[in-house]
Amino acid sequence: QVTLKESGPVLVKPTETLTLTCTVSGFSLSNARMGVSWIRQPPGKALEWLAHIFSNDEKSYSTSLKSRLTISKDTSKSQVVLTMTNMDPVDTATYYCARMVLTGYRSFDYWGQGTLVTVSS
């Protein structure tokens, strides 16, 4: 059974750095076909893709947020970590991690439940 679960702080202060962890089960991050993305959703708004990491450690980032994001993985712990620097109240959102299987398609077949992060002093 494939599952993903996000964890991290519920509340961060402006200018702080956010660190989120996605713990996966039911598949291996070392599998050549597996990748994980982080996607966020401000309250009442649309989904926004943030970053992606492949099994070979290749990474890609949203153009608009690239300077603030770092994605990494620890295969032995089955975890994907996202850090976002210089947090602002507009970064308040539910943050999801999602799996993508590298086939001829690029869609997210499994998602975590999401974790709501509020940025406020």
Add this chain to the structure above:
Amino acid sequence: EIVLTQSPGTLSLSPGERATLSCRASQSVSSSYLAWYQQKPGQAPRLLIYGASSRATGIPDRFSGSGSGTDFTLTISRLEPEDFAVYYCQQYGSSFYTFGQGTKLEIK
């Protein structure tokens, strides 16, 4: 970066009716890289359609996807009460993913 524009923003229909949702891309998208998701309040998105027209595992056949190039469509042939939700299209291109702004399907 490719921008996806979904229309309409809100669609009001009754159970049993047919729903047609549109997703237009600012430049051509490979059909293999176009997907649709359903999201209900308080839940994570669920993959409905991948490769523009293939249903994901467990998705009822009343959901269908079509289109190519810059114009894609999600059709729900006969709306069931559980289909009222927000729908998003998503594309992949040049190592970037983007989502549309969503269409809210509400009960009339």
